[in-house]
Amino acid sequence: MPHMADNPLTLDAVETVHVTCDVLIIGGGNAGCFSAVEAAKLDPTRKIVIMEKAQILRSGACSAGMDAINTYIPEGKTPEDLVRWCRSQVGGGPIREDLALSNARELNESVDDLERWGLPILRDAEGKIRYRGAWDISIHGEQLKPIMAEKAIESGAVIYNRVACTQLLMEGERCVGALGFGVRDGKFYVFHAKATINATGGAAGLYKSYTADATDSHHQIWMCPYCVGTGYAVGIRQGAEMTSMEQRWVATRTKDFCGPVDTISVGYKAPIINAKGERIMQTRYAHLGGDKAPRYIRANAPMEEWLAGRGPTYCDTRGMEPELAKQMMTDYLNERPSFVLFLASRGQDPVKEPIEIYGSDPYIVGGHTQSGFWVGLDRMTTVPGLFAAGETAGGNPNKFVGGCAAEGKLALRGAFAYMQGLTLAEPDEAQIEAEKARIYGPLLRGADFDGLTAVEMEERLQRLMDEYAGGTSQFYRTNEERLDYALKHIAMLRSQTVYLKAANLHDLMSVHEVVDRIDVAEVLCHHLKFRKETRWQGWQTRSDYPEIDPAYDCHVESRRDMATGAIETFTRPYEQIVSGDRYKP
Amino acid sequence: MPPIIDHKKCNGCQGREESFCEEACPGDLLYVGSDGKAHCHAQRDCWDCMSCVKMCPRNAIETRIPYQLGYHKARLMPIMGKNSITWKCTDINGETVTYKYRNRLEIADEQGGSS
Numbered sequence: 001m002p003h004m005a006d007n008p009l010t011l012d013a014v015e016t017v018h019v020t021c022d023v024l025i026i027g028g029g030n031a032g033c034f035s036a037v038e039a040a041k042l043d044p045t046r047k048i049v050i051m052e053k054a055q056i057l058r059s060g061a062c063s064a065g066m067d068a069i070n071t072y073i074p075e076g077k078t079p080e081d082l083v084r085w086c087r088s089q090v091g092g093g094p095i096r097e098d099l100a101l102s103n104a105r106e107l108n109e110s111v112d113d114l115e116r117w118g119l120p121i122l123r124d125a126e127g128k129i130r131y132r133g134a135w136d137i138s139i140h141g142e143q144l145k146p147i148m149a150e151k152a153i154e155s156g157a158v159i160y161n162r163v164a165c166t167q168l169l170m171e172g173e174r175c176v177g178a179l180g181f182g183v184r185d186g187k188f189y190v191f192h193a194k195a196t197i198n199a200t201g202g203a204a205g206l207y208k209s210y211t212a213d214a215t216d217s218h219h220q221i222w223m224c225p226y227c228v229g230t231g232y233a234v235g236i237r238q239g240a241e242m243t244s245m246e247q248r249w250v251a252t253r254t255k256d257f258c259g260p261v262d263t264i265s266v267g268y269k270a271p272i273i274n275a276k277g278e279r280i281m282q283t284r285y286a287h288l289g290g291d292k293a294p295r296y297i298r299a300n301a302p303m304e305e306w307l308a309g310r311g312p313t314y315c316d317t318r319g320m321e322p323e324l325a326k327q328m329m330t331d332y333l334n335e336r337p338s339f340v341l342f343l344a345s346r347g348q349d350p351v352k353e354p355i356e357i358y359g360s361d362p363y364i365v366g367g368h369t370q371s372g373f374w375v376g377l378d379r380m381t382t383v384p385g386l387f388a389a390g391e392t393a394g395g396n397p398n399k400f401v402g403g404c405a406a407e408g409k410l411a412l413r414g415a416f417a418y419m420q421g422l423t424l425a426e427p428d429e430a431q432i433e434a435e436k437a438r439i440y441g442p443l444l445r446g447a448d449f450d451g452l453t454a455v456e457m458e459e460r461l462q463r464l465m466d467e468y469a470g471g472t473s474q475f476y477r478t479n480e481e482r483l484d485y486a487l488k489h490i491a492m493l494r495s496q497t498v499y500l501k502a503a504n505l506h507d508l509m510s511v512h513e514v515v516d517r518i519d520v521a522e523v524l525c526h527h528l529k530f531r532k533e534t535r536w537q538g539w540q541t542r543s544d545y546p547e548i549d550p551a552y553d554c555h556v557e558s559r560r561d562m563a564t565g566a567i568e569t570f571t572r573p574y575e576q577i578v579s580g581d582r583y584k585p
Numbered sequence: 586m587p588p589i590i591d592h593k594k595c596n597g598c599q600g601r602e603e604s605f606c607e608e609a610c611p612g613d614l615l616y617v618g619s620d621g622k623a624h625c626h627a628q629r630d631c632w633d634c635m636s637c638v639k640m641c642p643r644n645a646i647e648t649r650i651p652y653q654l655g656y657h658k659a660r661l662m663p664i665m666g667k668n669s670i671t672w673k674c675t676d677i678n679g680e681t682v683t684y685k686y687r688n689r690l691e692i693a694d695e696q697g698g699s700s
């Protein structure tokens with residue numbers, strides 16, 4: 001049987017599938033699966049639908065597995081303590097402490113769920129959970145994604161795999177579902193829902209990865225390359241308020257294979273050294289906390305060494321006990337198995353040779369930093385009816401697996417409360433037809449059409465962002481003029497999307513992914529432009545404003561003007577809710 | 586050059602609506618062609634997550650590190666057991682190491698732990 005439908009010959013030949021439900025979950029990843037399970041727990045009579053571009057058994061950030069749950073509150077510590085740590089990790093914030101606290105209160109229960117469902121959490125001889133650092137615990141998470149997905153399936157949610165979301169469905173100012181297309185069956189899908197949870201993960205591929213020039217390694221990157229920021233883009237296009245998009249996530253990763261480093265540096269206490277063998281964190285960053293310095297400092301440190309002529313940089317694994325080294329390899333196999341293959345392809349034994357490290361390309365991931373939708377405590381965005389959970393929700397960094405799970409529950413509860421007594425009008429046909437035409441346009445341009453491929457435009461965007469908006473090749477630095485240049489070319493790219501053509505349905509997905517990335521990149525550049533200071537070196541570095549400016553101790557926000565399409569930027573004040581020194585854990 | 590599919594072993598998971606590797610790929614990259622064999626839409630777009638390698642019932646897929654990044658030739662193959670996984674890794678010098686560990690708890694088994 002054909003696994004991918006043939007291209008339609010006309011727009012009319014495309015079949016439309018209408019689905020009505022109570023709650024639509026866009027993205028059956030970590031957060032999305034938890035939303036579905038929570039729904040069944042609260043009210044199994046509700047119809048829940050998951051719209052997923054891949055197959056939920058192996059999709060999103062957790063596809064390859066995990067070796068740790070980065071946050072789990074240990075005995076003797078409180079949710080407030082976790083918020084203090086979280087705040088200090090981002091240089092005192094400003095963060096949304098209201099969100100962070102509500103998430104922290106749900107956190108342990110969500111991780112306990114995972115263990116009850118079969119996730120091996122490593123415990124010591126007395127049965128106590130084994131901590132890797134102060135807050136993170138070790139797991140054998142090779143099966144993490146299938147474990148979550150099986151529970152989502154059991155919850156009774158109706159799952160539409162291989163259906164990619166491209167747009168929200170609106171009723172005036174209100175979100176009432178989403179539109180998309182089947183990347184295998186080619187059908188056009190209309191999901192009409194009382195409430196919609198946007199859980200599509202983060203945005204990778206906005207920037208060029210430094211390995212992208214090598215054959216077949218365009219996606220040798222850290223974040224899931226199939227989460228491209230569509231969730232942000234569909235909200236931006238409806239005028240949703242975005243927060244802190246300038247706080248990009250950049251991490252120290254193994255060099256030439258974007259593999260885990262926290263595993264070695266935190267989990268196995270292997271020090272970070274430069275070419276001269278100097279322990280970088282202790283010698284140059286002692287005043288900022290050394291090995292416990294905020295996350296962005298640790299991420300940026302090796303790159304500063306390279307820039308100063310002291311690269312290469314390494315995680316010094318030499319002399320590690322063989323038993324410990326084997327445990328480390330097991331961790332890798334759980335999270336990024338092909339890194340073990342990479343080491344083997346270099347003939348490298350980490351006990352004898354240190355592991356080389358370098359900076360990753362920048363990502364927008366609200367589960368790591370705080371970029372994403374501005375949401376209320378109920379996780380509703382500024383678009384009524386549209387909720388965000390996991391990487392899509394901003395304001396609350398350091399969520400990772402446990403926090404994204406917790407937020408999936410919170411958003412579902414918010415959605416249930418919101419839709420009480422809500423009745424919807426018939427969906428707007430004009431809007432639906434317009435989106436159908438927009439989706440399939442690139443497939444219907446005809447064989448003779450002299451246009452552009454998704455790959456061409458994607459590579460143009462990624463190089464532009466890398467060089468002008470602070471990518472790896474520029475050691476993450478940018479300035480006013482470069483950002484203006486980037487914005488000018490982003491506008492040109494957008495005007496050229498009419499030339500995009502697709503060869504088949506898979507390619508059509510790639511076309512819409514690049515269109516979405518352009519929308520996210522534009523907002524990102526506006527945020528970087530607005531923050532005329534350097535608050536989080538590496539994550540956000542302005543070479544024309546190298547210092548922290550207290551005037552920017554606030555949240556930077558943006559919104560698309562629905563009449564003109566222009567991106568407006570503004571601020572919101574920071575509110576400290578949890579007592580204590582903001583800069584200390 | 587990820588992933589490499591051995592077409593002598595691959596049978597496209599005959600009879601399944603989606604082959605196991607198609608199902609496993611988070612990037613929708615694998616498909617069964619008119620020849621009844623699995624293919625990859627774009628080698629460059631693979632994330633090397635190895636989900637397809639784990640899922641293939643005929644051991645027909647392997648992940649290979651692109652040559653610009655890693656030398657010829659290392660091999661890493663998983664064997665999926667009940668609640669455990671075994672990996673066999675052979676490096677470019679022909680040295681093989683095996684790793685085996687528990688990847689799921691027995692649900693009745695309340696007490697977690699490493700194996």
Ligand SMILES: Cc1cc2nc3c(=O)[nH]c(=O)nc-3n(C[C@H](O)[C@H](O)[C@H](O)COP(=O)(O)OP(=O)(O)OC[C@H]3O[C@@H](n4cnc5c(N)ncnc54)[C@H](O)[C@@H]3O)c2cc1C
Nearest residue numbers: 027029030031053059060061070165200201390391400401
């Ligand atoms: C390699 C790696 C290692 C990590 N290691 C750890 C760790 O050890 N510990 C830890 O705590 N955290 C870790 N994290 C972070 C953690 O995995 C993430 O923060 C978290 O899982 C994100 O959850 P999410 O639900 O927001 O996104 P995801 O789980 O990525 O889910 C997003 C889902 O949306 C789908 N989707 C995307 N676009 C569309 C669309 N247009 N239409 C329909 N569906 C769509 C995707 O296919 C996916 O299923 C790691 C992340 C990565 C990438």
